[in-house]
Amino acid sequence: MELVALAVLMAAVTYPSRAVPLILPGFDRLPPIVDEYLRLIGPGILASLAAVNVLVITDASGDRRFHLGPELLAVLVCVAVVAWRRSLLPGLVCAVVLVAAARWLGAA
Amino acid sequence: MPDVAAVRRRLISDGIGIGVSAGAFALVYGLAARQAGLSPIEGLAMSAIAFAGAAQFAAIGLLVQGVPWLGIIVLTALLNARHLLYSASLAPWFTGRSRRERAAASYILTDEAFALALPAFRALGRYDRQTYLIAGMFVFVPWVSATMLGMLFGELLPDPTTLGLDIVFPAAMAGLAVALVVDRRAATAAVVGVVVGVVVALAVGPSVGILAGGLAGPAVALMVRETPAQVSAAEAAQTGSAGLP
Numbered sequence: 517m518e519l520v521a522l523a524v525l526m527a528a529v530t531y532p533s534r535a536v537p538l539i540l541p542g543f544d545r546l547p548p549i550v551d552e553y554l555r556l557i558g559p560g561i562l563a564s565l566a567a568v569n570v571l572v573i574t575d576a577s578g579d580r581r582f583h584l585g586p587e588l589l590a591v592l593v594c595v596a597v598v599a600w601r602r603s604l605l606p607g608l609v610c611a612v613v614l615v616a617a618a619r620w621l622g623a624a
Numbered sequence: 625m626p627d628v629a630a631v632r633r634r635l636i637s638d639g640i641g642i643g644v645s646a647g648a649f650a651l652v653y654g655l656a657a658r659q660a661g662l663s664p665i666e667g668l669a670m671s672a673i674a675f676a677g678a679a680q681f682a683a684i685g686l687l688v689q690g691v692p693w694l695g696i697i698v699l700t701a702l703l704n705a706r707h708l709l710y711s712a713s714l715a716p717w718f719t720g721r722s723r724r725e726r727a728a729a730s731y732i733l734t735d736e737a738f739a740l741a742l743p744a745f746r747a748l749g750r751y752d753r754q755t756y757l758i759a760g761m762f763v764f765v766p767w768v769s770a771t772m773l774g775m776l777f778g779e780l781l782p783d784p785t786t787l788g789l790d791i792v793f794p795a796a797m798a799g800l801a802v803a804l805v806v807d808r809r810a811a812t813a814a815v816v817g818v819v820v821g822v823v824v825a826l827a828v829g830p831s832v833g834i835l836a837g838g839l840a841g842p843a844v845a846l847m848v849r850e851t852p853a854q855v856s857a858a859e860a861a862q863t864g865s866a867g868l869p
Contacts, residue, residue, distance in 0.1 A: 519666035522693055526674035526683065529701035535730035537712035539723055546716070549846070556813040556842030557713040558742050561706060562801035563814035564821030564837025565735060569794035572825040572833065580826050587791055594795035595802055603634070604799045608641035611795040616788030 566591055586618035631747045632755055635740055638800065639762035642736045645792035647766035648784040653680055654774020655781075660684045664775045671771040675764065677734065679703040703831050709838045710738040717751040725753070732760030735797065743803035809845040817841030 537543050546554070570587040574580050593614060594607035601607070650671065657667035662684070670680050679700040686696050710733055718726050740759035745751055774781075784790060805811050817837035825833025 517663065517665065519662055519687075520669040520673075522683070522696065523666070523669040523673045525693065525697050526670070526676055526679060526700045529697055530674060530676050530679070530704045530707070531730065533701070533704050533707040534711055534733040535727060537708060537715050538718055538726045538730050538733075540715075543712065543715040545719070551716060552809075553842045553846060554713045554716060556809055556845045557709050557838055558738075559801050559804040559810045560813035560817035560841025560845070561709050561834065561838030562739055562797045562804070562817075564817035564834050564841065565706075566794040566798035566801070567818040568821045568825045568830050568833050568837070569797070570791075571822050572830055574830065580829070582822070582826060587794070590788075590791050591795045591798045594799045598799040598802045604638035604796060605641050607799045608792055608795055611791045612788040614788075615791040616786075619786065619788065 586615055586623055590614040590618075626747050628748065628752060628755070631744050631752075632758060634747070635744050635755060635758055638796075639740055639759065641792055642740065642796050643762045643766045645784075645789055645796065646736065646763045647770040648787075648789045649677075649793075650767045650770035651774035651778055651781055652784060653684070654771040654776075655778025656681065656684050656774075657771070658775045658778065660688050662687075662775075664772065667775045668768065668772055671768045674700070675731070675734070675767065676700060676704055677767075705831070706735075706835050706838060707733060709835070710735075714738065714742065714745075717745045719751075721751065729756060729760075732757075732764050734760070734763050735793075736763045739797055739800040743800060746804070746806075807850075809848045809850065812848045813841035813845035815841075816844040 570585075570591055571583055572580055573583040590611035594604075594611040597607035597610050598604055653671070654667055657670065657680075658664075662670075670676075670683065674680060674683075682699055682703060683696045686699065711730065714729075714733070718729070721729075737756075737760040740762065741756050744755050744759065748755070801814055805814055817840070819837075820840040821833045821837025823833070824836040827833075828836075
């Protein structure tokens with residue numbers, strides 16, 4: 517049961533990063549340039565998150581390396597399908613099928 | 625402007641894949657937690673209270689290696705620092721909402737909830753409580769329930785990576801970014817976010833890279849000149865004739 521306390525401590529350091537800008541007074545009445553910066557965070561961080569996930573691999577010893585594989589192709593296919601169909605689900609299905617097939621064939 | 629029902633239908637359609645992915649990895653997390661010696665209550669507490677995805681996997685690995693709690697807590701804070709950007713980016717949409725509602729909304733703010741909610745708010749032109757709740761629950765419910773299943777039955781299930789399910793998270797993040805790339809500045813933010821994110825991730829580490837990409841992309845994008853149509857839209861917004869934050 518003692519690890520419940522660790523879970524609480526992990527929550528205690530996670531929650532402020534989720535809450536502070538939302539709760540802080542005045543954060544919803546910012547100068548236009550700051551508003552514009554915040555609008556651009558969405559595409560910036562989501563693209564960064566996706567790219568780091570598929571292009572950077574960290575091995576068991578903590579070493580990082582650049583990785584080009586079918587995962588990148590799968591993400592690009594997903595983006596193309598989403599742009600075409602305006603729906604995420606078909607894009608995800610295509611990405612999963614592509615990666616699963618590549619791994620089954622030994623390409624990843 | 626789309627109606628709320630249409631936006632929620634789209635959100636649910638987009639959320640299905642994300643929910644499946646979250647559930648699959650929570651199964652793995654549950655199994656890993658059990659193998660690391662956590663009781664079902666401890667494993668579940670991590671998912672329901674900390675609700676911290678990658679940080680939970682890292683915590684399990686560090687616990688097994690005997691790393692002190694302080695190290696785990698510091699790593700958790702670093703891994704989750706990117707939520708500051710999500711929270712700041714969503715803040716303008718919460719104008720007029722009570723502090724209690726904002727505090728509750730913060731609890732379910734994750735990568736996926738942000739990625740699902742922001743395009744929905746943009747489509748609606750405003751914040752909608754139920755829409756946000758649906759976005760948050762698409763991760764919270766499968767994450768917590770599948771953690772318990774993983775702790776109880778995880779050894780019976782195949783590894784999600786062999787089924788290609790590990791691609792769902794990055795593909796979903798990239799796919800949901802598509803809806804946010806509405807002009808040259810947003811496209812620049814995305815491209816610079818990718819380049820800076822990957823370079824810094826290779827040099828320093830993935831968490832710092834993601835954060836750096838999320839900070840640098842918009843900063844560089846602000847230097848891109850707006851088109852005349854965008855300038856007009858911004859002026860209209862400042863005079864109150866447009867409702868988008």
